[in-house]
Every structure is written in structure tokens, then in C-alpha cells.
Amino acid sequence: MSKLLIIGAGGHGKVIADCAEASCQFSEIAFLDDSHPERDTNLAWPIIDKSSAWKIYKEEYDFALALGHNKSRLAMYKALQDSNARMPNIVHPRAVVSKHVSLGAANVIFAGAVVNPGVSIGNACIINTGATVDHDCTLGDAIHISPGANLAGTVSVGDLTWFGVGSCSVQSIDIAFNTQVGAGAAVTNSTQASGLYVGVPAKRIKDID
Template identity: 40%
Template sequence: MNQNLIIIGAGGHGKVAADIAMKMKKWDRISFLDDNVSKKEALGIPIIDTITNWPEYEQQCDFFVAIGNNTIRKNIMTQLEGNKASIATLIHPSAIIGEQVLIEYGTVVMAGSVINSCTKIAKGCIINTSSSIDHDNNIGEYVHISPGVHIAGNVNIGALSWLGIGSTVINDVEIASNCTIGAGAVVINTINEQGTYLGIPAVLHKK
């Protein structure tokens, strides 16, 4: 681990990530990269350069990609991985993490979240505020779990899927990759087809 952390993206998600990083007290200095050249700081933390210039800092910093869009986050992390950059994991001190939980690099676990035993969270995920993920789940790469989402046990969620705020997933189901589950939706059946799912119970709205 380096003494410096650079957070890529200084929007709302970036500010929350920075707040978590500060509370973790692992880095002496935190900075942002952002492509909005009119912004000079966020949360009192300096924006030191644009995102495209990240290679200039790779030898001296850990990185965290704080971009809410799953595909953009994946693309930037893939570039970092290609250069063997050091990618941080951010876990809020108030999060509750069970035994034998695996959380891969580039993932953020936000305040009030609960991840129960024997669950695997792949790289580049967002586990947002006050969400709960129960036992024996597999959350794929670059998944976004929004605030207040509740996922029961033995659930598999495919890469790049996004579960909207307040949605619920019952136990023993799967959600395919590249799916969007709408806000407040309730998933009670396995979803095998990519698309957007809305309602109670959640049904395919748009492929």
C-alpha cells in the first residue's frame, strides 16, 4: 500500500468514496482526478489533474475508481490493471462483514452495509449505503448494489448488473449479467435474459 491515494472521479460518488478513505485512515494524502477542469476541489480535497493523466502518478499512489457507471468504471480499471497499478478497496468502518467473505480490489462497501458469511464480492463493485447481502452470495464484477437493496441468501448476480435503490432479491435466484433492476422492484424468479426489470414482482420491461 502506498501513502497516497488518488480517487478517479470527483462527483457525488467520488466524494462518498473519499469520505470512506479518510475514515479508514490508511493514506496520508488523498487527491482526485477529474475531467471537469473548472473544478479545483471536492470535499475540500484537491483535484490535481484530469483522468487521462493517471499514468503519471502510478508509481507513487494507490488508485480507486469512483465512477458510478459500471461500464466506464470497468474500462478505467482495466487500464489500471494493464499497467499493474495498485488498486485500493474501500470499506466504511461501520460496515458489517461476516466470516469467510471475500471482497476483491476496486470495490467500495459503504456506510451501514451488511455482508454476511461466505459471500464473494468480485472486483470493481459498489455496495452502497445500508444495503444488505446475505450468506453464500456471488456478486459479479462491476455490479452496482444501490442504497437500501436487500439480497437474500444463495443469490448469484452477473457482471455489470445494477440493482436500483430499495430493490429486493429473494433467496436461491440468479440475475444475468448486464441487467438493470428498477428502484423498489422485487426479484422472485431467476432472470436469464439481459434487460431492464421493473415492478413487484420484477418483470422484463425493456431488452
Template identity: 40%
Template structure:
């Protein structure tokens, strides 16, 4: 088994970005996906099979990573890999800026240009996408996706499984609930309830 050999489940565009970050941080990448990728889709990296093949190959890898966009499914599959005995790392692009006083849990990816400031806490299986900013004392619960160019001011909390769309902004001390959606470009100035979608400037609840 290679010392730095990682299996990435998910060969879509998001998976390829995650693979690039893994390569940048010293991993040898093998792709797995339930749908066999088209020729060239894995950036020249090997394809090992479907999810159950990955579970069976646990002894062949130093680590594994779930690289799919669906928050709920990403969390579920990460639990399955942990149960199977895989080590799940964090993947942080070297062109991001992450405070040494921030904490980031396993299975989270931090993309280039992202900033995570002091005392921020990021749960497991999160996506902090390209150019997103997470300011001081923010809390991202498990399975959150902060899209490219989204900005969270200080002391913002984002509930489990929630998604903040591209270019959205959230005012300081706002709480976004569990399984909520903040639409692209929204400006959130007050708390967002669980299981709701908000959009607009300022953001309001969608029917």
C-alpha cells in the same frame, strides 16, 4: 511518495463518498477527473488532472481507485490502471458490517451501513451502497452495483455489470443475469435474463 496516498478518479458525488471512506480508513486523497471539478467539489482535497495525468503519476501514489457509477466504464478504467502498474485496494467503511468469512475483490467499495454476510463473494470494481445487505453465499460478479437499501437474500447471484436499484429486494436462490437492471423498489422472485430490465412487485421484464 506518501505511504498512504491514494488517487481517486471521479470527483462527482459518488467520488466524494468514496473519498470520505478512504479518509476514514487512513488514506490521503488526491482527486482526478476528466472534467475539472468546481471549487469546493473535492472536499478540500487536491485535484491532479485528467485520467491520462493519473496514469502518468503512477509513481506518486501507493494506490488508485475508480469512483464512477457506470459499471462498464468503471471496470474498463480499473483494468487500465492495473495495466499501468497501480495497486487497487478495496475500500470498506468502518460503519459497515462485513463477515470475516466473506471475500471482496479489488476496486470494490462498501459504504456505511452495508452488511455482507458469511460466504458471500463480491467481485472487483463493485459498489455495495449505503445500507444494502448481501446475505450468506451470495455471489456478485465484477462491476456490479447494489444501490442504497437494496436487499439480497441468501444464495443470490448477480451477473457481471448488473445494477440493482435503490430499495429493491431479491428472493433467495435467484440468479440475475449479466448486464441486467433491477429497477428501484422491485421485488424479484424469479431469475432475470441477461441484458434485461425488470421492475414492479413482483418484478417482470420491461419491454
């Protein structure tokens, strides 16, 4: 069995570790985090080194990315990819993922999530607890579908997009690159530009970095 190093030992990292443990894919699970050596554990799992030390471990370990900020996660993914590091997908056994789903690398799919047939998911995405992605959606890279968020069928989602807790979209629309959908918002039309969208129906209210 493989051994797993999770980069980032915050709360999101705990959930990835728990998901990885439940998946029974790994003989060992540990963290890299810049709080080391002041911190040496994250709940039940050891923190063995700083995040910047990942290169010395890449032959021995697989990696998972527990960086909640989409751009930071994508940058780390690209650095690891360039070094040929291994980044498996980690899927909780109580997630429902159709065998007719296309997954890239370094994705995490948490308990209670549902991903239906015909979906394509890129790299370094988070499908969080209880989120749903319906048929024939296309998700780019470094996307976060937060707990309880729901995408209807045939939605195309651009890289770096974040759907907030309990948000949703109607079917057959396009979500622009680097869109942020606020908690509880309902996207009823394609978004034409990146930015923060809030409300029901969701409206763009400001630029985001």
C-alpha cells in the same frame, strides 16, 4: 501510509473520499477529474489533474474508481489492472463485513452496509449505503448494489448488474449479466436475459445498453 487518487470527482466520489478518510488507510486523498483545471476541489479534497493523466501517478498513488456507470468503471479497472496499478478495497468502518467474505480489488463498501459470511465479490463493485448482501451470494465484476437494496442468501449476480435504490431479491436465484433492477423492484425469479426489470414481482420491460 498509502496515498489515494480517486478517478471521478462527482457526488459518488465524495462518498468514496469520505469512506477512505474514515478508514484511516491513507495519508492523502485527492481526485483526478476531467473538470480540472476549471475545478480544483471536490468538497474537502483537491482535484490535481485530469482523469486521463492517471498513468503518471501510478507509482506514487493507490487508485479508487468513482465512476457510477458500470461499464465505464469496469473499463477503467481493466486499464489500471493492465498497468499493475494498485486498487485497494475501501470499507467504511461502520460497514459490517464478515471475515469470511472473499473480495477482489477496487471494491467500495459504504457505511451501514452488511456483507455476510460466504459471500464472494469480484472487482470494481459498489456496495452502497445501507445495502445488504446475505450469506453465500456470488457477485461478479462492476456490480452496483444501491442504497437500501437487499440480496437474500445464495444469489448469483452477473457482471455489470445494477440493483436500484430499495430493490431486493429472494434467495437462491441467478441474476443475468447486465441486469438493471429498478428502484423498489422485487426480483422473485432468476432473470434469463439482460435488461431493465421493474415492479413487484419484477418483470423485464426493455433492453439496455
